[in-house]
Amino acid sequence: xxxxxxxxxxxxxxxxxxxxxxxxxxxxxxxxxxxxxxxxxxxxxxxxxxxxxxxxxxxxxxxxxxxxxxxxxxxxxxxxxxxxxxxxxxxxxxxxxxxxxxxxxxxxxxxxxxxxxxxxxxxxxxxxxxxxxxxxxxxxxxxxxxxxxxxxxxxxxxxxxxxxxxxxxxxxxxxxxxxxxxxxxxxxxxxxxxxxxxxxxxxxxxxxxxxxxxxxxxxxxxxxxxxxxxxxxxxxxxxxxxxxxxxxxxxxxxxxxxxxxxxxxxxxxxxxxxxxxxxxxxxxxxxxxxxxxxxxxxxxxxxxxxxxxxxxxxxxxxxxxxxxxxxxxxxxxxxxxxxxxxxxxxxxxxxxxxxxxxxxxxxxxxxxxxxxxxxxxxxx
Amino acid sequence: xxxxxxxxxxxxxxxxxxxxxxxxxxxxxxxxxxxxxxxxxxxxxxxxxxxxxxxxxxxxxxxxxxxxxxxxxxxxxxxxxxxxxxxxxxxxxxxxxxxxxxxxxxxxxxxxxxxxxxxxxxxxxxxxxxxxxxxxxxxxxxxxxxxxxxxxxxxxxxxxxxxxxxxxxxxxxxxxxxxxxxxxxxxxxxxxxxxxxxxxxxxxxxxxxxxxxxxxxxxxxxxxxxxxxxxxxxxxxxxxxxxxxxxxxxxxxxxxxxxxxxxxx
Numbered sequence: 001x002x003x004x005x006x007x008x009x010x011x012x013x014x015x016x017x018x019x020x021x022x023x024x025x026x027x028x029x030x031x032x033x034x035x036x037x038x039x040x041x042x043x044x045x046x047x048x049x050x051x052x053x054x055x056x057x058x059x060x061x062x063x064x065x066x067x068x069x070x071x072x073x074x075x076x077x078x079x080x081x082x083x084x085x086x087x088x089x090x091x092x093x094x095x096x097x098x099x100x101x102x103x104x105x106x107x108x109x110x111x112x113x114x115x116x117x118x119x120x121x122x123x124x125x126x127x128x129x130x131x132x133x134x135x136x137x138x139x140x141x142x143x144x145x146x147x148x149x150x151x152x153x154x155x156x157x158x159x160x161x162x163x164x165x166x167x168x169x170x171x172x173x174x175x176x177x178x179x180x181x182x183x184x185x186x187x188x189x190x191x192x193x194x195x196x197x198x199x200x201x202x203x204x205x206x207x208x209x210x211x212x213x214x215x216x217x218x219x220x221x222x223x224x225x226x227x228x229x230x231x232x233x234x235x236x237x238x239x240x241x242x243x244x245x246x247x248x249x250x251x252x253x254x255x256x257x258x259x260x261x262x263x264x265x266x267x268x269x270x271x272x273x274x275x276x277x278x279x280x281x282x283x284x285x286x287x288x289x290x291x292x293x294x295x296x297x298x299x300x301x302x303x304x305x306x307x308x309x310x311x312x313x314x315x316x317x318x319x320x321x322x323x324x325x326x327x328x329x330x331x332x333x334x335x336x337x338x339x340x341x342x343x344x345x346x347x348x349x350x351x352x353x354x355x356x357x358x359x360x361x362x363x364x365x366x367x368x369x370x371x372x373x374x375x376x377x378x379x380x
Numbered sequence: 381x382x383x384x385x386x387x388x389x390x391x392x393x394x395x396x397x398x399x400x401x402x403x404x405x406x407x408x409x410x411x412x413x414x415x416x417x418x419x420x421x422x423x424x425x426x427x428x429x430x431x432x433x434x435x436x437x438x439x440x441x442x443x444x445x446x447x448x449x450x451x452x453x454x455x456x457x458x459x460x461x462x463x464x465x466x467x468x469x470x471x472x473x474x475x476x477x478x479x480x481x482x483x484x485x486x487x488x489x490x491x492x493x494x495x496x497x498x499x500x501x502x503x504x505x506x507x508x509x510x511x512x513x514x515x516x517x518x519x520x521x522x523x524x525x526x527x528x529x530x531x532x533x534x535x536x537x538x539x540x541x542x543x544x545x546x547x548x549x550x551x552x553x554x555x556x557x558x559x560x561x562x563x564x565x566x567x568x569x570x571x572x573x574x575x576x577x578x579x580x581x582x583x584x585x586x587x588x589x590x591x592x593x594x595x596x597x598x599x600x601x602x603x604x605x606x607x608x609x610x611x612x613x614x615x616x617x618x619x620x621x622x623x624x625x626x627x628x629x630x631x632x633x634x635x636x637x638x639x640x641x642x643x644x645x
Contacts, residue, residue, distance in 0.1 A: 033508070033547050034469075037499040065547035065579060066515065067500075067508050074507070098578040105514035344528025345482030 014039040014068060016046075016075075023052050028060040031068025040071060054079065059090030069095070069102040140337045144267065147259050162265035163272075170231040170266075171273030175280060177230070178223050182281035185218055186210055186288025194296045203297040207307035210289030215312055215320045219281035221368055224327035227274060228360040232335035235266055236356035239339025240349040248340075258340075267332040274328035275321050282320065315380050323371055327364050334360040390453075392417050392550055392582045393438060398447030400433055407433050408444070409606035420576055420583045420596050424628065425603035431586045432476070434603070435552055438584075439473060440464055451550070469497060472548035476555045478539040480527040486513060486538045487523035493545040512541040515575075517567050533564040540568075544575065551575070553585040557592050569595045590629070602628065 014031040016039060018024075029035065048054075056076070064072075076086045091099070117125070151157050193209045239262055242248050251258050286308065293299040299307075338356035342348045393415040400408040407430040415421045423431045436442040438449055440456055449456050451467060459467070480489050490509040494500060500508070513523045516537040527535055536556065543551060556572065557565040573596050575581055587593065593600055594614050602609040602617065604624045610617055618629050 033494070033498055033500075037501075037504075040500060040504050066511060066544070067547060070508060070511050071504075094578065094580065101515070101574060101578045102511065105511060345526060347483040 014071075016043065018046075018049070023049060024055045024057055026060065027056055027058045027072065028062075030063035031061060031071065032063050032065045033067035036068055036071050043071070043075060048079065048084075051084075053085040053087065056086060056088045057090050058088060058095070061091070061095065064095045064098055066098065066102055069098050073099060073102050136341070137334075137337055140340070141333055144259055144263055144333065144336075147257065148264060148267070151260065151264060157260070158268075159261065159265050162261070163269045166265050166269030167273050169234075170227065170270055171277060174227060174230055174273075174277060178226055178277050178281050179284040181226060182214070182219055182222060182285040183288040185222060186214055186285035186290075187292050188288075189213055189218075190289040190292035191296065194292065198297060203293075203299055204303065204307050205311075206289065206293045206297055206299055207304050208311035210286060210293075211308045211312040212316060214285035214289070215282050215317050217320070217368070219285050220278045220320045220323045220327065221364070223274060223277045223281045223324065224331065224364045225361055227270070227277065227328075228331045228335075228364060229357055231266075231270065232331040232360045233353050233357045235332065235335030236339040236342075236353045237349060238262075239336055240342035240352050243340065243342045244344060244346070244349060263332070263336045266336060267329065270328040270332045271325045274331075275324040278321050278324040282317070319371070319375055319380055323368065326367060326371075330363045330367060331360045334363065390417065391415060391450075392452060393421075393584065394448075394450040395434075395438070396448045396450075398434075398437065398444050398449065400430065400437060400442070400444045406606050408437075408447075411447070411603075411606075411608055413601055413608060413611070415582060415584055417582055418576065418580055419598040420572065420585065422593055422597035422600045423584070423586045423603060424588070424593065424600055425609075426624075426628070427588075429603045430606065431603055432554060435554055435584070435586055439471065439552065469546060470549045472543035472546065472551045474536075474539045474543040474551070474553045474556060476558065478527065478535040480535060480538055480542065482527050485524055485526055486518070486530070486541070489527070489538065490542050490545045493542060497546060509541075509545070512545055513538070515544070516541045516571060533560045536560060536564075536568070540571070547579060549580075549582060551581050551583045553583065553587075555587055555589075556585060557587065557589040565589065565592065568592070572596050 014029040014035045015027070017026045017028070019026060031039075056072075058072075072088075076088070079086055088099075190206055190210050193206060197203055197205055197209070239248070239258075242262075248258050251261060290301055290304050293304050294301060335356045338352040338359070341355075342352045391414040393413070395411060395413040398408050398411045399406070411434070423434060425431050433442060437444050438451065438456070440459065444457065447457070452470065454467065456464065456467060480486070481492070484492060487506070487509045490512050491505050494505045494508060495502075498505075510523060514520075518534060518537045518541065522530065522534055522538065527538065530538060536559070540553075540556070543553075553572070557568050560568065569592055572583060572585070572592075576583055585592075585597070597614060599611060600614055600617055601611045602622075602625050609622050610620050610625050612620075614629075617625060620626075
């Protein structure tokens with residue numbers, strides 16, 4: 001039989017001491033949420049007297065809160081379940097009512113957390129999620145396309161003001177960052193190529209290298225990735241937050257289609273803005289190449305530009321710019337779709353925003369690869 | 381209950397000459413208030429009269445222009461977060477829209493407070509969290525749900541469960557019954573009373589609910605035009621002459637609530 005709890009001199013700490021006769025139990029100290037941690041640990045190891053009725057003497061209890069009352073209540077109930085009779089004495093009146101309040105609560109049965117599903121289940125669920133996501137995306141594209149068609153038939157329903165606003169935020173305001181990154185990209189390509197070209201005395205071909213790689217591939221891709229990170233994520237977060245605050249539902253009840261108001265202006269604005277941004281990226285990229293060509297290869301600006309006209313055919317430029325509207329559609333649709341997928345909570349907004357950027361960039365690069373294959377077939 | 385004496389030294393909250401401004405908009409102009417231990421103190425007033433601002437100022441979420449606020453005898457203005465922590469352990473706050481963490485279930489919301497501030501083991505924390513949830517009258521399965529899956533009334537109760545997680549000595553309730561059906565609101569009335577009676581809490585609440593005021597508030601302060609227009613029990617206030625107070629308590633809804641209260645007596 002364990003005689004007593006470790007004697008802890010601190011008045012603040014809750015204690016339970018089994019008396020010498022083994023049948024009277026003294027509860028002392030402050031049984032409050034910050035003082036019962038040790039006692040609770042101690043109670044799990046305590047050995048109760050074998051038999052007999054127990055008396056809990058609570059006259060030295062200095063404080064009791066719901067957590068302490070719960071601990072007392074739990075201890076008493078566990079002993080009662082083992083067929084013991086418990087009497088509590090010396091409890092102050094307000095503590096009695098607290099104990100009654102706690103005892104009157106019907107507690108939720110402790111449900112164990114669901115076991116982790118096995119590998120097969122997880123694969124199945126994941127695939128189902130992917131399938132749902134894909135079919136949902138297709139449905140969304142279809143819906144948007146049909147509303148777009150409808151709007152084209154009734155042009156006054158198109159919200160020009162919203163389109164202009166989106167052009168400003170997604171297009172014009174992206175100019176500095178797109179320009180700067182593209183300039184750096186042009187510089188880097190020229191710098192990397194300069195050594196190789198110099199070795200063959202083919203300095204002038206720097207124009208071919210920078211012009212073709214920037215205009216055909218890099219600037220559309222670079223611009224699309226920047227815009228996906230800048231605007232695609234903003235679309236998802238904006239629509240997602242509107243979903244959380246029930247603004248989307250409010251729009252529906254007012255009789256304004258959320259797709260028409262929120263998606264179409266973004267889609268149309270981005271389809272206009274992204275090719276323009278791409279052209280801007282072409283210009284600054286080539287400028288970067290020119291700067292590097294002059295400083296490292298002694299190719300002056302006018303020689304570079306003359307060569308550029310021969311090296312880059314119109315079709316190369318157009319294939320680059322032509323990809324941009326497709327990228328724009330992907331970014332806008334994925335961003336908006338993920339925004340609509342938000343359910344209820346703040347972390348859902350964060351999750352869908354992340355998904356929107358990752359998916360948009362993935363699909364942009366994938367479609368770029370498809371373009372390459374198609375252009376190769378067509379010999380462009 | 382009579383009006384409490386001014387500044388005896390053992391008041392839970394003592395506000396003196398508090399002034400708050402947003403730009404040129406004066407919200408509080410020289411406000412003084414005291415809240416006694418164990419009382420249920422209500423702040424009322426029209427929308428935008430600065431009730432919630434006063435609450436936020438006491439909670440150190442907002443800085444006033446001048447004045448002093450003493451909570452448990454300690455000046456709170458000018459405390460940094462670290463110094464305020466022992467004080468905050470003794471507060472429980474229920475925000476108007478719940479402010480539950482949406483990424484956590486209701487049980488986790490309550491348990492999180494316990495986990496951060498006590499050394500209890502996880503099993504015990506789960507049990508105490510379940511107890512608090514049961515105390516607020518939520519159904520048994522609500523604990524496993526996320527806030528977004530709850531109705532407005534249930535969210536209020538869950539927020540209350542989190543506010544009382546650490547058995548605070550001082551509980552702030554911002555609009556505890558707003559948006560609840562009459563039955564749930566009455567449940568909150570009883571809950572507030574029984575919490576006060578059983579735990580000896582001091583409760584400060586902001587409300588528009590006249591039934592709640594008649595049923596649970598020991599003292600009520602009416603805020604308006606940047607001043608305290610009147611402090612006292614509901615019966616005392618209802619006899620005051622100030623036009624705003626009269627409008628407040630003797631509007632059509634005020635009358636119905638006071639008649640109800642008389643009938644109960």
